[in-house]
Amino acid sequence: MTPGTEPVVRVPIQSANDLVDARQKGRALAGELGFSTAQATLIAAVISELARNIVEYAGRGEIVLRPDGAAGMIVSARDAGPGITDLQAALRSGYSTSGGLGLGLPGVRRIADSFEIESGPGGTVVTLAMKK
């Protein structure tokens, strides 16, 4: 695939009901890119966690999916919410400010091949790579 022709899938996240759509689009793209069904399911679960964070903490945002050359897939979650006050805590297992178990982000970070998070008053962007 040559740069510039790679398909980019954008899924707007406006409510928890959009999570199913985001998961399904992620699974479909993973399949097209040659991931195994187990890896595609893992990617769908990762997207679900990231999209739920958007809904819970920012209200709305988007999930952006794109191929990572031939190696895998890049998943980004972006929102214009209030940002994460304590990034270190948010990445620690068991931490949650929303009454959840706080397993979402730490689990996602652990299995991603690369993981970046930028968060500030203007919003939060999480970008991670999943390799085949």
Place this chain on the structure above:
Amino acid sequence: MIVPILKQGEYLIASIQSALTDADLVALRDALVAKVGAMRIRGVIVDVTSLDVLDSFASRTLRDLANMIGLRGARTVIVGIQPEVAFAMVQLGLTLEDIPTALDLEEGLLFLASRR
């Protein structure tokens, strides 16, 4: 997507037919907890064969469902977790804690019958 709940003897069987939203899962939890009392149920089987993923929210909701049903005096068994769903759960560090699981509906019914 409403999950059909069938009554078979003293058991309830909830067969998830497709991907569920968070709200659908919570509605299923509440419906099962209510029916356990209304129908004098001893065991509940939740068949997740068709569930696309079991993420942290779904795992927590199933644990809550089983714990709430346990407090009502009935048992819960989760059946049909697919190999790729199990793979993703283990990778992400998600568990159902001590909720019993079984391979499929048939094994789930045997499990409940063995613990009368």
